[in-house]
Amino acid sequence: MKRDANTQKWLEETWEKVRIKMTAECGRLGETIPFAPKNGRYFDVENTPLGLGFWTNGFWPGMLWQMAHATGDERFKTAARGVERRLDAVLTSLDGVDHDAGFLFLLSAVADWRLTGNGESRRRGLHAANLLAGRYNPAGRFIRAWDDRKGENPQWLNADGSVCGWMIVDCMMNLPLLYWASEETGDPRYRHAARNHARTAQQRIVRPDGSCNHLVSLDPETGELLDAPGGQGYGPGSSWSRGQAWAVYGFALSYRHTGDREFLDTAKRCAHYCISCLAVNDWLPLVDYRSPKEPVKYDSDAGLITACGLLEIAEHVENLEKDLYTDAALRILRACAERFCDWDPDTDGIVGGGTTYYHDPGGRMSELPIIYGDYYLIEALLRLRGDAAFLW
Ligand code: GLY
Numbered sequence: 580m581k582r583d584a585n586t587q588k589w590l591e592e593t594w595e596k597v598r599i600k601m602t603a604e605c606g607r608l609g610e611t612i613p614f615a616p617k618n619g620r621y622f623d624v625e626n627t628p629l630g631l632g633f634w635t636n637g638f639w640p641g642m643l644w645q646m647a648h649a650t651g652d653e654r655f656k657t658a659a660r661g662v663e664r665r666l667d668a669v670l671t672s673l674d675g676v677d678h679d680a681g682f683l684f685l686l687s688a689v690a691d692w693r694l695t696g697n698g699e700s701r702r703r704g705l706h707a708a709n710l711l712a713g714r715y716n717p718a719g720r721f722i723r724a725w726d727d728r729k730g731e732n733p734q735w736l737n738a739d740g741s742v743c744g745w746m747i748v749d750c751m752m753n754l755p756l757l758y759w760a761s762e763e764t765g766d767p768r769y770r771h772a773a774r775n776h777a778r779t780a781q782q783r784i785v786r787p788d789g790s791c792n793h794l795v796s797l798d799p800e801t802g803e804l805l806d807a808p809g810g811q812g813y814g815p816g817s818s819w820s821r822g823q824a825w826a827v828y829g830f831a832l833s834y835r836h837t838g839d840r841e842f843l844d845t846a847k848r849c850a851h852y853c854i855s856c857l858a859v860n861d862w863l864p865l866v867d868y869r870s871p872k873e874p875v876k877y878d879s880d881a882g883l884i885t886a887c888g889l890l891e892i893a894e895h896v897e898n899l900e901k902d903l904y905t906d907a908a909l910r911i912l913r914a915c916a917e918r919f920c921d922w923d924p925d926t927d928g929i930v931g932g933g934t935t936y937y938h939d940p941g942g943r944m945s946e947l948p949i950i951y952g953d954y955y956l957i958e959a960l961l962r963l964r965g966d967a968a969f970l971w
Contacts (some may be wrong), residue, residue: 610661639688681753751829
């Protein structure tokens with residue numbers, strides 16, 4: 580990929596800052612499982628309300644595997660293996676893992692298998708794929724999001740107390756675990772579940788203009804659409820930017836794994852919508868692209884995930900189309916890095932400006948460094964340098 584000298588210089592300088600900071604963090608953290616730093620330091624999530632099965636726990640090993648692949652430094656691999664072993668506890672607990680098995684195990688065990696051929700890691704990945712496939716609802720043709728086994732979330736039940744069939748756009752990123760399991764075993768069942776879920780998401784979650792719902796409630800007996808609440812975004816009909824990002828990247832990945840052209844077209848439609856929203860806002864992602872002008876609140880992570888999705892799309896389109904996606908990805912990356920990155924190797928967390936959900940009254944989970952932002956920053960940089968490990 581040819582690019583101008585200024586961009587290339589920026590990429591190399593930014594990568595060097597990442598390398599220095601990641602080496603320092605790896606030395607401090609090892610197999611600690613981080614989420615967001617407190618007073619500049621990560622803490623382990625195991626004995627917190629998040630717990631070992633939290634959806635973000637694959638991102639630190641994912642960052643370590645990307646670094647191990649790009650640098651050959653064994654210290655990254657040792658730390659990634661340590662986290663992978665710790666996540667075994669999740670595989671053997673009924674409440675351990677939900678629809679986010681892909682986020683957890685693609686970036687830990689499956690990454691290990693792909694990069695080193697470690698057979699134990701392959702078994703972990705297939706075990707996780709079985710747990711994810713077990714959530715597939717064949718009548719509604721979707722993978723059920725979340726759980727309510729303990730009755731802790733009565734607001735997630737239907738008025739008559741029955742279980743809702745929640746389906747969320749985030750889950751598009753978990754499907755590659757199922758595609759991988761079919762590629763690995765030759766058994767098409769995993770792929771059938773993933774492809775059907777993606778088709779249902781096209782119909783129920785993506786709107787004709789490329790914007791998305793975060794979540795929909797489907798009748799678990801028929802798949803009929805019951806409700807489309809606002810979820811982590813501003814409200815019903817709005818456009819939660821991280822959900823938009825999951826759609827861009829997730830549909831592009833479903834195209835990669837199935838070759839179904841309609842998934843690439845959906846990814847492009849969602850991408851064009853995101854690009855237009857970002858282009859009028861200095862390439863900085865608001866938490867919701869369809870919310871009131873005030874308060875101004877960002878989610879840098881939505882931008883970085885979108886950038887990776889755009890780079891994935893660029894791999895699959897014709898030559899004359901590629902620059903649109905690559906240039907937009909670079910603009911987002913530079914805007915987010917310049918505005919939100921902390922390059923001090925002595926503090927934990929690289930990208931600030933991450934926001935978990937729009938409605939956050941105390942602001943505790945708004946505009947802070949969150950581990951997945953750092954993962955997608957590293958993946959985007961490495962994709963642009965041509966030495967990313969493919970982990971999806
Ligand atoms: N569960 C994925 C997200 O919050 O984006």
